[in-house]
Amino acid sequence: MNEILLKVINTILRAGEVTLKHYGEIDFILKDDNSPLTKADIESNNIIIGGLKDISSFQINSEESPLDYSIRKNLEYLWLVDPLDGTKDFLAKNNQWTINIALLKNNIPILGVVYAPAINEMYFAYKDNGAYFIDLSKTKDFKKAKKLNKDSKNLIALDSNFHSTKETQEFFNKYHLKVVKLGSSLKLCAIANAKASIYPRFNGTKEWDTAAGDIILRESGGIIIDKLTKKQLLYNKENIKNNHFIAFGKTQINQKIYKDFMEANTDSSDK
Incomplete structure (x- = not known):
């Protein structure tokens, strides 16, 4: 190690x-x-x-x-x-x-x-x-x-215990997703561990909330995509707030939700 x-x-x-x-x-x-x-x-x-x-x-x-x-x-x-x-x-x-x-x-x-x-x-x-x-x-x-290298067998989405939003609920409804609520960075880790496959976060997080879970998810084959830039999250910014994002397990990359997300228009409210 x-x-x-x-x-x-x-x-x-x-x-x-x-x-x-x-x-x-x-x-x-x-x-x-x-x-x-x-x-x-x-x-x-x-x-x-x-x-x-x-x-x-x-x-x-x-x-x-x-x-x-x-x-x-x-x-x-x-x-x-x-x-x-x-x-x-x-x-x-x-x-x-x-x-x-x-x-x-x-x-x-x-x-x-x-x-x-x-x-x-x-x-x-x-x-x-x-x-x-x-x-x-x-x-x-x-x-x-x-x-952590297994494929998730089920399309399970994750939501925050205390920080969900109307936009998040609309996203779940649009794709008829089974939703499990979970706290803290355990959501990103659950995706890395193939316990879930997608986590939309459409309200505020900061860099220290996501950085450790981000590398764990990346190394498991998954990815976090910034809703505004359509790229992976960037760290050590002047403003340590993250833009809104979706975390995808590796089995969801290039699938329908991922493609829809990458093609969708964005606006400043996604910060």
């Missing part, structure tokens, strides 16, 4: 231990964007920042300690961190929250780890080395991690 990847995994495991200590607590404050912030977010962030600084000298852009664009705009390498993705899921105690760490090279993710401490599941990938899943309740031996 790649040495940096292994060190990131050890760091994210330590962050997971801290978040679990606070799991079940209901206290939070609201940030400027009205999203909740808990002690688990803050303590997880502190552990990850410290761990990544021990791993490399690369700058770190985290949801809880964002880096100004003037510092990061010309960087070859950059860490992107969400120390607790799905804080609403965390507060709802539905187990569907994750910790996300990604490494960018020239604005494209090349390493990603997504850890769901409450269910002992981890997904990880390194560019050109595949994507993997491990159930840590069954084994701690990462050599036994399962490579």
Whole structure:
């Protein structure tokens, strides 16, 4: 296993231990964007920042300690961190929250780890080395991690527990899709793991929400397509908000929904 990847995994495991200590607590404050912030977010962030600084000298852009664009705009390498993705899921105690760490090279993710401490599941990938899943309740031996290369047998779509939209529901209805709701980056990981095959996201996300899941999905054969540009998501932008997008499992690439999406007109509301 790649040495940096292994060190990131050890760091994210330590962050997971801290978040679990606070799991079940209901206290939070609201940030400027009205999203909740808990002690688990803050303590997880502190552990990850410290761990990544021990791993490399690369700058770190985290949801809880964002880096100004003037510092990061010309960087070859950059860490992107969400120390607790799905804080609403965390507060709802539905187990569907994750910790996300990604490494960018020239604005494209090349390493990603997504850890769901409450269910002992981890997904990880390194560019050109595949994507993997491990159930840590069954084994701690990462050599036994399962490579994610299966084809999804069913056309199952995913939706957010807390962030669905009217446009998303219309999309599901248009294609008569079976829909499963899921929290955090677990949606992208579920597609990589062939548990689902499509995930439309027609409202706001930020780069640290998607970067780790993005490389995991890419390495499994899938893709995230930006609704506005019709290209893969770009990272380390001045504005860290993602445009709206659809994530496709590899079996959906070049199929009807994919082709319709690529041919559809777009407008500025897709940002």
